Amino acid sequence: MTAWLMYLGTEAKRVGEGYDDNPSTHYSWDSRVPNASHVRVGDTIVLWDGEALLGLSVIEDIATGSGTKDLSSCPTCGKADIAERKTMTPKYRCWNGHCKAEFDTPALETVPVTTYRARYEAGWIDLRGHISAPELRALCEEPKSQNALRRLRWDDFRTRVETGKNATPLDVADNTRKVIAGGHKTRTVRVRNGQAAFRASLLEQFGEICAFLGPMPAAALEAAHLYSYAGNGKHHTYGGLLLRRDVHRLFDLGQIAIDPNTMALDIAPSTRAYPDYDKLHGQPLTVPLTKTHQKWISEHWAMHRGAMSAIPGPSSSTSTASPHAVA
Structure with missing residues (x-):
């Protein structure tokens, strides 16, 4: 079973980069993102905002399409290892070890990309704030990775969620995965x-x-x-x-x-x-x-x-039949 930690930045940034997201229903990325083509229907998607966990679900459907993306790079060496500086000038600096150029305007290139949009609303579990960013990074297969899509150590992550502070059971994810197994495929965009x-x-x-x-x-x-x-x-x-x-x-x-x-x-x-x-x-x-x-x-x-009968609760209430007959 594969689980992915996926980064959801600020809404303004994601929209500016051409992504269409709603944390509890769908998440978008493109083929320029490392691991883009490795995500599959039935995988678990865990979202975070760079500061804390937001929630998780199981991917029911992946819609693919085509589009373009504007890439910024260093005008001196052509590498994309550039960062915008908030207070210093020039505005940008290249972090390529052999370059280190500083400049106000990056080089821009528009390239074709494959777009991906995962939908997962059926099994969404809101876990906002349950786990901090340092803990989440430590639970990745490669803790020092900076990728937006990172593989999670699922068993360790699950143990943390179900037994740590604000413990929350993840049975919904299990049942969702069973229902959609083999039943959904990557498909074209549906709105x-x-x-x-x-x-x-x-x-x-x-x-x-x-x-x-x-x-x-x-x-x-x-x-x-x-x-x-x-x-x-x-x-x-x-x-x-x-x-x-x-x-x-x-x-x-x-x-x-x-x-x-x-x-x-x-x-x-x-x-x-x-x-x-x-x-x-x-x-x-x-x-x-x-x-x-x-x-x-x-x-x-x-x-x-699942195959369970009505889940018993803490009180002695019993189920009663609906007075409305099924037509």
Whole structure:
């Protein structure tokens, strides 16, 4: 199993370099980046911002394309080992050991590149700040590497996350990896189109009702996919529910799931430690579902609960069947 530590710089810098990123859903790079072509579907992606860990997931899909990139180099020796200086002039200095030239304007060259865009939203686990930059570097196979894509020692990294400060289980990543193994391939770019129309169709279908919590203002409701959009690429008519943002996020992470046998909510033990969510355990859905909904719910359950039955929590609540029959 391969894991990568991938650097996510400031938003302004990434956009300026032509990258399109959203830490919890997708990450971009190009063929000029060392290790660019070695990343595969099913690999674990661990993101950091140069100061601390952000989170991790498992790559479901890698979209490839073509583009161009502007490369800056030393006008004297032609090497790319240059750095911009914040307070000194000239503005740039070449760090090539045989050059050391100083200059205000680097040489520019536009070159063709292959672009890569990894999607991984289904299994995203937010670990913001859990591990510092020095610790992350030390957990790489090559701790002194300066590459944006670095191989991680996964077993050591996992032990640190699951047993150290702010210990967090990584079972979601395991289940995600099992589900997508062999099921997704590198493919051409696909953009999430029609999200607004998808939400509008859910509002027409269900009304202003959170499927977990009941009636509430439309402004508080988000369109939640019951499946991984990144791997499927379509907005299915009966493939979504309206959820309030917090329970939507927990559903995406698998902290809330729907037991396909009872159609009742199953809250993961770590989330049941919070009373507002613990009281949802075993509760029925507040909207009627179709057999197509149930199909997607079963797949979500398989991804986040595996072959397990409903995960027991700290209280004695028991699952009850939904009063809404599956049509």
